[in-house]
Amino acid sequence: MSGVKITNVGKAFPKEDGTATQALAGVNLEIRDEEFVCLVGPSGCGKTTLLRIIAGLETATTGDVTVDGRPVTGPDPKRGMVFQEYSLFPWRRVIDNVAFGLEMKGVGKEERRKTADRYLEMVGLSQFRDAYPYELSGGMRQRVAIARALANDPDVLLMDEPFGALDAQTRNRMQRELLSLWEQTKKTIVFVTHSVDEAVYLSDRIVVLSPRPGSVREVIEIPWSRPRDRTSAGFAEVRRKVLRMIDESENTQ
């Protein structure tokens, strides 16, 4: 129902001297409803750009993206986004950050706070509802950001290296929590990461992009059940395979 269909998407960024940088070219990808997909690839391959096109924050130069059959024309609360940088509004308390989307929809104060409380509980931060963002650790801020995106009840959750700035331990815990949220909410998740380990741990499918201009180089299915054992031989095997693909393409650049 909430599948994402990317057809022949290309993106060129104009440069000062009048030429253009081709970031993406001929990207075709279909993401199924309730699927968890990670986008990986060498630096500068345009994976974040692709995510931003799905979000509607960038416009594709060619091709198109549809979500649930409807073309993406601009940002929409139906496509939630979690950014790599801390994006909570520092002037709002945690609860009012989570309720922001509902406030924009015109939901009354009482009702939107009730909904926000529910999502805060889901990410385990109920006791911080009245805190300001500066009082939270990095991991907690990203959990609030996830709750804020989910409170809009989006069809798709887009995540741009959301755990990139966190330490390894926090990151592992966040990955486990994200999987449990995903199982509870049944959202389609598109997740950009630099970490192949993270991708193998989380995804149903890993989409490996080729170097600039990025296009889909390979899609790797990971059929294992969760939680996955990072130390297993199979895990290491897939990780090695993906890493080799990225390395190869980086060396031939």
Next chain:
Amino acid sequence: MNRQTQKRLLGVAALVIAAVIWQIIAEYVVGRSFILPSVTDVASAFVNLLGSGTLLADLTASLEHFGIGLIAALLLGVPIGILMGWFRVADFLLDPIIEILRPIPPLAWIPFAIIWFGLTTQAAGFVIFAGAFFPILTATYSGFRDVPKVFVEAGKVLGCDTSLELIRHVALPAAIPAIASGIRIAMGVGWMCLVAAEMFGVSNYGLGYQLWHNYYLHQMPNVVVYMLILGFAGLIIDRIFRNYVERQLLRWRAGEVA
């Protein structure tokens, strides 16, 4: 003795010593109250002025001039700053005009203040406006330019559809600290313009007016009294504003290096 009391005691001691030195120089070195009124001259002048009962009216008149100028500067400076900070076209259009007007010293507007407004309260307010407008405008402008892009994008994906919504719910709150410090600078500049704004005689009251009036009467101890009141009033206004702003902002800005 802790640091804080030590600081206070030393501060008071320095003031006392300065007063004593002032008194000695005024009385025994200069010896003429017209050139340098002594501390006791000033103190008795202050008591006399308190008795005459015009001080409150003077303070009120000055605050009125100041208030008119500052409020006008806010009403125009903030919206224009928002327009220029948010819409590129407004920036390109207005920037050359602003850049030409901005370096004009506020007091250079006095002739036109009189021609446009006559010898009225508004004329004095206009001069203060000329001083307070640009700091508020530029602070609002740069506050809006510096809104982190990720806040704006988060606002968009969370459902802010129009510029108005983004300005109201994202950019304005993000820019409030910058605007507040612009207002503080504007209040300082506006207060400095006050004496000149009142010296061309828009009314028979006002701290600046009285300062000039007493100078013409050669009542130099009174002049010093009005100087000191101007200084203290400016200080108090600044403190009140700063405390208010800090109480409002510190709630979410604590932990940030401001």
